[in-house]
Amino acid sequence: MTRRTTDELARANDDLCREISERKRTQEELDRFFMLSLDMLCIANRDGYFKRVSPAFTRTLGWSMEELLARPFIDFVHPDDHSATFEKVEQLVIDGQPVLHFENRYRHKDGSWRTLSWTSVSEPDGTMYAAARDVTERQLVEERVRRANEKLAAANKELEAFSYSVSHDLRAPLRHINGFASLLRKHAAAELDDKGQQYLTRISEAAKHMEVLIDDLLQFSQIGCTELRPLPVRLDQLVYDVLTGFWQETDGRNIDWAINDLPHVCADAMLLRQVFVNLLSNAVKYTQGRDPARIEIGSLDRDQAAPVISGKEGEAARDEVMIYIKDNGVGFDQQYAHQLYGVFQRLHSTREFEGTGIGLANVKRIVLRHGGRVWAEGKVGEGATFYFSLPRTVPEG
Helix, strand or coil: CHHHHHHHHHHHHHHHHHHHHHHHHHHHHHHHHHHHCCCEEEEECCCCEEEEECHHHHHHHCCCHHHHHHCEHHHHECHHHHHHHHHHHHHHHCCCCCEEEEEEEEECCCCCEEEEEEEEEECCCCCEEEEEEECHHHHHHHHHHHHHHHHHHHHHHHHHHHHHHHHHHHHHHHHHHHHHHHHHHHHHHHHCCHHHHHHHHHHHHHHHHHHHHHHHHHHHHHHCCCCCCCEEEEHHHHHHHHHHHHHHHHCCCCEEEEECCCCEEEECHHHHHHHHHHHHHHHHHHCCCCCCEEEEEEEECHHHHHHHCCHHHHHHHHHEEEEEEEECCCCCCHHHHHHCCCCCCCCCCCCCCCCCCCHHHHHHHHHHHCCCEEEEEEECCCEEEEEEEEECCCCCC
């Protein structure tokens, strides 16, 4: 009997030692978690005092642990945030509801204020367990972004006013130049020699070129202000619609069109139409003199797309729809490819090919607004291929 009692006591003692050891290990893990956590962890009593705080409080606010535990936590809260803080404490302690997101300002020991974002739960006895993060820098960044957006909105309004001014104030003088040039040709043609007639023609052509330039500049400025309206777009149908507008430029030309299968995309149809208008009109223009001219429109699937661009961009290409327009025209020197998409940048003179040098800049701006990319490959005398990509999901804006 005594032996059995002794064995039971020994087992009970072993169980107790294991329980004490387990509790000690749990406490050590809790202590380690408190010490190492980057978040600010705390336990507070319903009397409004911290019971325990992690070292992150000291790192963030500058107060020692002793200083934090010696005063009610509301003493550290910004006066303007007292009411909201008490409301959340009441929600925790009285209603027993967790606080999933709450922000208030805590005083740093240097006198500044830090904004903390809290999550917390409570026990039935009113003990509160909470974690906080310092979001002061994030708020400063958000405020800078907000101010930048306000400045951008103001700049867009100024740009719209400028566009109206350009549209109204510059067009009127051009109309007068054109009008009086026509009247001069009509009423004084007999009195002008060949050189005078040539001068008059140059005046009219320059005025018309300036009018086209103003139109292109207005279009370029408005692209940045236009709100994106992404919807499903059938690219094959869009390309055929665009080509129907080129009958004058292609009349009498021998052009071999190759329109391959094109995917459906999610994009702003009106803006995407401008992309194809610019790229296809360039292909038609720069294949003048070719018989036959060959223009191909197609797309690359994910496996075909990645090899076109090496490195990280090649990997990104697998998440994009890639479109190309290829021609056998005059081409260009590849070392100048970076100049193609700049405003007023031209690799051929206006004597060779007419244009304002804004079309490809419009293409780039539209594609970038969709979150895509543009680039080109070419060889002098052998033609060019213009690529643009669109992400499979269009960003907002």
